[in-house]
Amino acid sequence: MRVRYYVEGIEKGLIKPCGNISQVRDWDTIVVLDGNGCLGIPAALRASRLAVDRARIHGVSIVSVSNLGHVGMLAYYTIHIAGEGLIGFAMANSPSIVAPYGGSQPVFGTNPINIAYPTKSSPVVIDMATSAVAHFRIVLASRRG
DSSP: OOHHHHHHHHHTTSSBOOOOOEEEEEOSSEEEEEEEEEOHHHHHHHHHHHHHHHHHHHSOOEEEEEEEOOOOOHHHHHHHHHHTTSOEEEEOOOOSOBOOTTOOSOOBOOOOEEEEEOOSSSOEEEEEOSSSSOHHHHHHHHHTO
16 A cells, blocks of 8 residues: 555655664663664564564563654554564654644644554554544545545
């Protein structure tokens, strides 16, 4: 669904089609990465895998990534983490596109939050955002007229 969106971002120079993700800080349980303006999905995958590796060593971990493109559905990463027997917690920010309740002007981003925790059968996933509808659903509806 988002291939066109990503291609447009690359063509406009908003997203770099690179894999140059660098590590800025490393405090064992906390790691800070810089996505260097690249596609968000590879950076988020690296962050979630690193979070699992560090949590296995230290019992807990936090991995932060800045300066990256759209990461897609956060549940993709947290479900992977829950599949490893750990609790996954992911957050993202976005440009101001959501009006507060009763308002008409955008004040904050969708700022999604996703949590997944393991169970004996399948992970329990909690998915929240500040918007009632995913922004891309509105984009798709607009494209369809």
